[in-house]
Amino acid sequence: MAVLEGVNLKKYYGRVHALDNVSFAIEGSELLAVIGPSGSGKTTLLRSIAGFVKLDAGRIYLHGQDITDLSPEKRNVAMFFQNYALWPHMSVFENIAYGLKIKKVDKAKIREKVEWALEFLGLEGLADRKPSQLSGGQQQRVALARAIVVEPKVLLLDEPLSNLDAKIRLRIRFELKALQQKLKIPMLYVTHDQEEALSIADRVIIMHNGEVLQSGPPEEIYRNPQNLFVADFVGMNTIVRIPVQNGVVKVGNITKQISTQQKTASIVVRADEVILSTNVNAEAEPEDLALTGVVKDKLYLGSKYRYEIEVDGIDEPLFVNHESSVDPGERVKIIVPKGSYFIF
Amino acid sequence: MKQFSIWKLTLKIVIVILILVLMIGPLVGIVLWSFARRWYWPSPIPQEFTLRFWHEVFAQGRVLDSLILSVTVALITVAFSLALALPAAYGFARYKLPMERILLILFLMPQAFPQLPVFINLASIFSRIGLKGNMWGIILAHTMASLVFSLWIITATFKSIPLELEQAAQNLGANRFKVFWTITFPLAIPGLVAGSIFVFLWSMGEFTAAFFIGAPFIQTAPVLMYTASMGYNMQIASVISIILIVPSLLFMILIERYLKAEYISGLGG
Numbered sequence: 241m242a243v244l245e246g247v248n249l250k251k252y253y254g255r256v257h258a259l260d261n262v263s264f265a266i267e268g269s270e271l272l273a274v275i276g277p278s279g280s281g282k283t284t285l286l287r288s289i290a291g292f293v294k295l296d297a298g299r300i301y302l303h304g305q306d307i308t309d310l311s312p313e314k315r316n317v318a319m320f321f322q323n324y325a326l327w328p329h330m331s332v333f334e335n336i337a338y339g340l341k342i343k344k345v346d347k348a349k350i351r352e353k354v355e356w357a358l359e360f361l362g363l364e365g366l367a368d369r370k371p372s373q374l375s376g377g378q379q380q381r382v383a384l385a386r387a388i389v390v391e392p393k394v395l396l397l398d399e400p401l402s403n404l405d406a407k408i409r410l411r412i413r414f415e416l417k418a419l420q421q422k423l424k425i426p427m428l429y430v431t432h433d434q435e436e437a438l439s440i441a442d443r444v445i446i447m448h449n450g451e452v453l454q455s456g457p458p459e460e461i462y463r464n465p466q467n468l469f470v471a472d473f474v475g476m477n478t479i480v481r482i483p484v485q486n487g488v489v490k491v492g493n494i495t496k497q498i499s500t501q502q503k504t505a506s507i508v509v510r511a512d513e514v515i516l517s518t519n520v521n522a523e524a525e526p527e528d529l530a531l532t533g534v535v536k537d538k539l540y541l542g543s544k545y546r547y548e549i550e551v552d553g554i555d556e557p558l559f560v561n562h563e564s565s566v567d568p569g570e571r572v573k574i575i576v577p578k579g580s581y582f583i584f
Numbered sequence: 585m586k587q588f589s590i591w592k593l594t595l596k597i598v599i600v601i602l603i604l605v606l607m608i609g610p611l612v613g614i615v616l617w618s619f620a621r622r623w624y625w626p627s628p629i630p631q632e633f634t635l636r637f638w639h640e641v642f643a644q645g646r647v648l649d650s651l652i653l654s655v656t657v658a659l660i661t662v663a664f665s666l667a668l669a670l671p672a673a674y675g676f677a678r679y680k681l682p683m684e685r686i687l688l689i690l691f692l693m694p695q696a697f698p699q700l701p702v703f704i705n706l707a708s709i710f711s712r713i714g715l716k717g718n719m720w721g722i723i724l725a726h727t728m729a730s731l732v733f734s735l736w737i738i739t740a741t742f743k744s745i746p747l748e749l750e751q752a753a754q755n756l757g758a759n760r761f762k763v764f765w766t767i768t769f770p771l772a773i774p775g776l777v778a779g780s781i782f783v784f785l786w787s788m789g790e791f792t793a794a795f796f797i798g799a800p801f802i803q804t805a806p807v808l809m810y811t812a813s814m815g816y817n818m819q820i821a822s823v824i825s826i827i828l829i830v831p832s833l834l835f836m837i838l839i840e841r842y843l844k845a846e847y848i849s850g851l852g853g
Contacts, residue, residue, distance in 0.1 A: 292751055312754045325752040329770045338766075339756030390756055 241304050242267055243426045244289070244317075244394045249298035251284055251450075258284040259295070260450035266394065269424040271417070273441035275434050275473070281450040282430045286396050289428065290319045302393055318392035322399040324383040326371040332358075332382050333367040339390035357385040360419075377408050388423060397429045401436060413440055434474045438462060446470050468584040471508040478511045478559040480551070489583055491554070492531040493524070496583050506584050509558065513580035516547065516562040522573045529576040533558070535568050549574065618822035637819035647808060647824060654805040655831050657719060657794075658787035661726040665783045666776065668727070669734035674768070676735075677742030688736070694729040699792040702729075707796035717801035725793040730786050734779040741775025742768065777839050784835050788828065 242265035251259040258281045266272045274282045287293040289300055291312030299308045307315050318339075326335050336357055340350045358364055361381040371379055380400065387395055400416065401409045417440045420427055431437050437444050438458040445455040446469075454466045465471035472479060482491055487500035491507060498505055509529075515522075524530040533551035544563040549572065551558050558574070566572055617623065618637060620630035641647045676684060694702055706725055707716055715721035745768060753763045794804040803811070805828050813821035 290751075290755055311759075312751070313757050313759050315755075316757075317755075319752070319755045321748050321752055323746075323748065325746065325748040327749055327752075327767060327771075338753065338758075342753075342757040342762065386752075386756070 242301070243269075243303060244428065245301040246285070246289070247299050247301070249285065249288060249300070250296045251281075251288060251293060252296055257281075257450040259288065259298075262298070262447070262450070262452050264445055264452070264455070266426045266428060269420075269426050270442035271420050271427045271429055271440060272443050272445065273429045273431060273437035274445045274447060275431055275437040276447035277473070278432060279449075280447040282432075282447050283398060284450075285447070286319070286398050286428065286430045289315075289394075290317055290396055291315050316392055317394045317396055318387035318390055319396040320383055320387050320398060320400050322402060324371075324379050324403075326379055326382055326386075328371055330370075331367065332363065332369050332371065332374070335371065335382055336385045336389055339386065343390065353389055354385075357389045361385050376404055377412070380404060380412070384419075388419075388425065392425065395425045395427045397427060399431055400429070401433070402431070409436075416440060438474060446473060448473075463579050465508075465582055468506050468508065468582075471582045471584065476511045476561075478509050480507050480509075480554050480556040480558055481505065482507065482554055491583070492529055493526075494529050494583070498583070508582045508584070509560065509576050510580040511546075511560050512544075513577060514560045514562060515575040515577070516560065516564060516566060517573045517575070518566060518570055520571055520573050522575065524573075524575045525578065527578040529578075529581045531558075531574045531576070533572060533574060535566050535570050535572055538566070538568055614822045614825055617818050618826055620819060637817075637823050641820060641823045641827070646803070647805075647827065650803050650805045650808040650824075651827060651831070653719065653802060654788055654828070657722050657726060657804060658784045658831075660723050661730060661787040662780045662783050664723065664727040665730050665734040666738075666780060668731060669738050669779065670776075673735055673738035673742055674764070676739045677745075678747070688739070691732045691735050695732055703793040703796050706793065707799075710797055716797055717799065718797075719802060721797045722794050722802075722804065725797055726787045726790060729790075729793065730783040733782040733786065737779040737782065738772065738775050741772045741778075744775075745771050781836055781839060785832055788832050 244266040246262060246264045249259045249262040251257075260281075262281070262285060264272065264274075264285075274285060276282045284293055288295050291307075291310065295308065299306055301307065302315070302317065307317075327338070330338070333354055336354045337350050340353060345353070354367070358367060361384060363378065363381055363385065366374065366378060366382075371382065374382065380403070384400070401412055404412060413436060420440075429437070429441060438461070441458055443456065444458050444461050446453045446461065448469055454461060454470045456464075461470065462474050465474065471477070481504045482489065484498065484502050484505050487498055487502075489496045489498055489505040496505075507529075520532055531551045531554075533549045533554075535547055536550050536557065537548040539546040541561065544561045545565060546559060546561050547566065549558045549560065551574070560574065616630060619633045619635065621632035621634040621636070623630035675681060676688065681687065703725065710716045710718075710721045710725075715724065749767055749771070750763050753767045754760070758766065789806055790804075791806040791810060795807045795810070798804060798807060805824060809821050809824040809828065812824060
């Protein structure tokens with residue numbers, strides 16, 4: 241039985257479909273990430289599970305129990321708010337103890353649990369501070385402590401890392417993953433950062449305009465995207481469009497049959513995964529996409545270069561990254577391995 | 585480096601003195617008047633000083649009675665005003681009410697029209713239901729008219745508290761009542777204090793309603809002051825007005841003490 245399950249959830253704001261028949265399930269103690277651009281409905285999904293958004297249709301089950309119509313305080317799902325929502329008039333200790341106090345846990349037990357949470361998240365010595373006296377990273381951990389100390393059945397995280405500096409964010413990503421594995425709390429993790437989601441999630445749901453476009457393990461989403469949006473949303477990509485003739489796309493050595501309705505096809509290329517060679521006759525596997533072209537421009541990125549390439553037979557420029565240095569004006573062969581390009 | 589300019593400095597000093605004269609000048613005049621036996625134009629200070637009027641005011645006792653009445657009326661008005669404004673303001677701040685703006689402006693009505701006709705009408709209504717010449721009549725009038733201050737200030741305060749702070753508490757199992765008393769209310773205290781000060785000061789100084797509704801049996805301090813100065817007894821009026829400042833000052837100091845630092849720093853965070 242799924243820990244948390246949503247079945248055909250619908251929510252409309254006027255004509256806007258914030259949630260359009262969304263279904264999902266969290267099994268065991270997995271971390272399920274919901275990703276999508278802003279306005280895709282991912283936060284609405286999270287808030288509807290917490291009970292702050294009233295659904296127009298659909299049911300939500302927590303351990304098989306229908307919680308769709310329960311008020312937020314009776315749901316036993318803890319939520320981590322994007323801007324932490326720490327109470328400014330309470331100390332760190334009081335913030336973390338709040339949920340336990342509400343549940344009428346006895347004082348000694350509260351102290352013990354809060355101290356455990358403080359230590360677990362590396363917040364020792366900060367118990368008496370006010371939230372305004374903490375750094376962003378510390379506030380984030382207090383918010384996390386407040387949510388896990390009540391031992392929720394599910395932890396909902398709304399963009400937990402978005403307010404942190406880029407460097408801290410990378411570190412906390414691992415910490416979050418480690419924390420999840422230690423505590424074995426099922427998590428629903430909402431973010432617009434696809435890299436973050438792919439790196440920490442057990443499974444990923446991609447949403448767009450209130451719909452679930454694809455769900456699956458991160459590798460599957462990355463290597464086998466079902467449509468143009470998903471292919472483009474995950475990874476670092478470059479997209480070129482080419483005309484379709486009678487339902488056939490021909491690009492380089494690859495020919496692909498697609499719908500005859502389509503006038504143009506889009507080729508999504510994982511920009512970091514191409515092989516660039518000045519040897520125009522370099523060998524390629526039959527299923528690799530092999531192209532030739534002329535380097536137009538080159539940008540130094542530190543560990544590699546970013547190239548703008550005018551590809552033979554394609555009107556739009558192709559942007560790819562590669563570590564070898566090639567000067568503008570040179571002819572190159574571009575080999576995109578199978579699984580690193582997608583044609584839609 | 586900023587260039588030092590004697591002209592700029594002079595201008596600054598002149599402006600500061602002007603502000604001081606404008607703010608403190610009238611007060612100084614009142615204090616002087618309260619000790620004056622004779623003060624004729626164009627002398628800048630009274631020709632003769634006396635303590636007679638201070639003595640007279642305290643000896644009569646009615647001044648003290650008026651003062652106590654004024655403070656009582658103001659305190660109960662604050663209590664009523666807060667009790668009414670608190671739930672209403674919460675509603676305005678947190679729910680989409682139909683015609684919210686119009687409703688909020690409706691509370692301004694008693695203050696929007698000239699006070700005289702408003703309170704004369706109210707007095708005639710109150711006289712029919714036995715609230716005229718009665719402390720509770722004045723309290724009711726003051727509560728109604730001051731509701732706009734407390735309601736607007738507290739609504740703005742509630743609106744400034746992020747909804748997520750409440751939702752976070754609810755999410756951890758607190759019901760609406762608990763959420764209000766543990767989160768919303770403590771965070772709103774600065775706004776409540778500001779509202780109370782406003783209402784208190786307004787009620788302490790209010791004349792029109794107190795005059796028409798209180799007459800003929802009871803007199804609040806401003807009414808007494810008015811009657812005193814009507815008899816061209818500037819000295820008595822001055823003494824009363826000085827005494828009238830005291831409770832207001834005390835109230836402000838007390839409340840300012842109480843709300844100190846902690847809450848403000850918390851909100852400022």
